[in-house]
Amino acid sequence: MFVGQVSNNMKAIVVFESFWGNTAAIARVIAEGIGPGAYALTTSEATTEVIANADLIVAGAPLIAFSLPTDASRRNIAASSGLNAPTPDVSHPSMRMWLAGLAQTHARSAAFETRIWWSPGSAAATIGAGLMRAGCQQVCKPQRFIVTGKYGPLRAGEIERAHRWGAELAHSVERAPAVI
Numbered sequence: 653m654f655v656g657q658v659s660n661n662m663k664a665i666v667v668f669e670s671f672w673g674n675t676a677a678i679a680r681v682i683a684e685g686i687g688p689g690a691y692a693l694t695t696s697e698a699t700t701e702v703i704a705n706a707d708l709i710v711a712g713a714p715l716i717a718f719s720l721p722t723d724a725s726r727r728n729i730a731a732s733s734g735l736n737a738p739t740p741d742v743s744h745p746s747m748r749m750w751l752a753g754l755a756q757t758h759a760r761s762a763a764f765e766t767r768i769w770w771s772p773g774s775a776a777a778t779i780g781a782g783l784m785r786a787g788c789q790q791v792c793k794p795q796r797f798i799v800t801g802k803y804g805p806l807r808a809g810e811i812e813r814a815h816r817w818g819a820e821l822a823h824s825v826e827r828a829p830a831v832i
């Protein structure tokens with residue numbers, strides 16, 4: 653293996669909350685960037701069994717009303733469905749609920765959000781704090797991916813940037829695996 657190459661045998665889970673698909677799209681391309689052992693999963697799919705022994709957990713969600721989606725904001729989104737708004741996917745547990753159920757783990761972690769560039773607030777900081785509570789040390793500071801309108805689309809270049817970020821995360825974990 654030459655210097656800088658990732659061995660690509662790490663197990664990584666990229667778990668996401670996504671109503672209109674922007675965060676899901678970013679999650680999938682982050683997983684591609686990490687490598688073949690990485691999977692982008694909804695909060696329903698990322699069960700305790702599925703994430704067991706993961707080397708890296710990456711978690712992301714949209715910024716909604718200046719915050720990681722709350723039960724109240726999710727209810728409002730569900731109620732807005734069909735009212736001149738694209739149909740949201742509210743079928744999976746919230747990221748807040750997923751984090752609350754996350755068992756203690758030595759996986760390394762990273763957090764991200766999708767959002768409008770100028771907005772105050774952070775979903776990723778709250779996700780990062782939840783990951784830390786479960787014992788997951790973050791390998792880098794939370795990352796933001798930008799949409800150009802209320803429901804998207806992603807700004808040009810964000811997909812490519814997410815792919816590069818995934819590759820960087822893989823390198824970080826390779827260089828400094830968890831000390832158990």
Ligand SMILES: Cc1cc2nc3c(=O)[nH]c(=O)nc-3n(C[C@H](O)[C@H](O)[C@H](O)COP(=O)(O)O)c2cc1C
Pocket residue numbers: 669670671672673674675676713714715716717718719766767768769770771772773799801802803804
């Ligand atoms: C009801 C609503 C509230 C939003 N609130 C914010 C906000 O406070 N700050 C922000 O930057 N973006 C906000 N957005 C934009 C979303 O964060 C953005 O569209 C995000 O990419 C959606 O992710 P998803 O497609 O994965 O659901 C809001 C969008 C909607 C529809």
